[in-house]
Structures are given as C-alpha cells and as structure tokens.
Amino acid sequence: MSWQAYVDSSLVGSGHIDKACIVSIAGDSVWATTSGFDLKPAELKTIATIIEESSKGSGPASDKAFAEGLFIAGERYVVARIDEGSLYARQGKIGVCIAKSKQAILIGHHPEHAQAGNATQTVQALADYLVGVGY
Template identity: 30%
Template sequence: MSWNTYVDSNLIATKNVTKAAIFRSDGQILAKSGGFNILNSEAKAAAAAFNKKDDAYAHGLIIGKRKYLVVIVEPGLIIGSTHEEGFFIYKTKENFIISFYGDRMTAAKCRLTTGRLADYFLSQGI
C-alpha cells in the first residue's frame, strides 16, 4: 500500500480527519492530503519536539504556516491546538503521522482514527 493510500483511505476517508501527513524525522514528507501545505522544515521541527518537550510547550509548533499551542507531549504523542482546530502527532518506529480535526469534528474521533493507524504501523515495524 502506498503512503498516500494510508493518508487518504485510513484517515481522510473516515471524515474524522480534515488533513493529514506522514513524514520522517528529517522532515521528508512521505504523503499528505490534498491542500495540506506542511513544509519539510515544519515536519522536522514537529519530529524534534518529541525530544524538546520544554521548547514545544514554550513556543508551540508552526504547521502549515500557522502557529499551534502544544498542550501535551508524551512518548509517542503530541497534541496541539488553536481556537478553531487541533492536531495529533503519533510517532511510530520509523515515521510520524499528523492529523487535524476542525471545529465540526470531535478531537476524540480524530485521535482514535490516527491512533489506530499508528498502532498498525507499529505492529508492522514501520
């Protein structure tokens, strides 16, 4: 299965996620949903935030040229938000999955949907 298929079929098609991407720790974007303008530098900073917890809390993250407040950094998961939307970043063995929810979606459904894909990747050693 291609990386784009994971994004489109396992995340966007569920209607629980507005936009999503899969990327590596060096910022290389493997796949992203249509219209999601995440930069390689933003993906790299998001991956680095797992090891720079205090910086993430103090400065937030910029994704798609928009600044987000980081509210939780745990091993394997970062949660961020603005007033209108939020995101979840899951760390798998080799990659990171970021997904967003909007104001007409529930954060819990977005988190569950993204977490399932992350669990699948982990079970496959990805």
C-alpha cells in the same frame, strides 16, 4: 497499501481528520499528504525532534513548543499535550494530532466540527497498526 492510501482512506476517510500527512521519522521527507497541507522543512524537523524527545520525557524543543506554540503548515498551534510518541495541539476548536510509528510520523488535522478525541484515536490507531506490521 501505499502511503497515500493510508492518508486518504485511513485518516481522511475516517471523517475525523480533514488533512493529513505521513513523514519520515527523521522529519526529512514527506511520504504522503493531502493536497494543500504543506508543512515546511523546519516545521517537520521540529516535530521530529519533539517526538524523539518525548521518549525521554522532555527536552528543549518540547519546552519551547509549550512556551511558544508549534507551527504546522504556517499556522501556530498551542501545544496541549506531549506524551511518549505523540503530541496534540490546538488552535481554537481545530487541532492537530501527531503520533509516531517505528519509521514514520503521522500528522492529522481535524476541523472545528470534529471531536478531538476521535481525531486523536484515529491517528494513534493507524500508528499502532503500522508498528504492528513493522513500520
């Protein structure tokens, strides 16, 4: 399956995510994305740094995200949770769920009407699957 197919069918196709992208674990390249969900290089690098720090517990990028928020596709989100290998942030009733596999970072955006827990579970399930198949 192509990276774009994972975005289209596994994430957006779930009905819990309306926009998504898959990027390299280093945050230096976008492998697949939904149209119009354009993250800036600095945003991707910040996300990659936070995800890397999460395996150590915390760090300066995580602390800054909690204090100042996190920008995704030019929009500011309040960081609600950073766990080992995952992050959840919200902007009112919409939110973003981020999870890592061995080689990729998955970013899913959910709309107002979606349940945050279902969106998070969808992104995490794909990340777990990718880990299981070596990605």
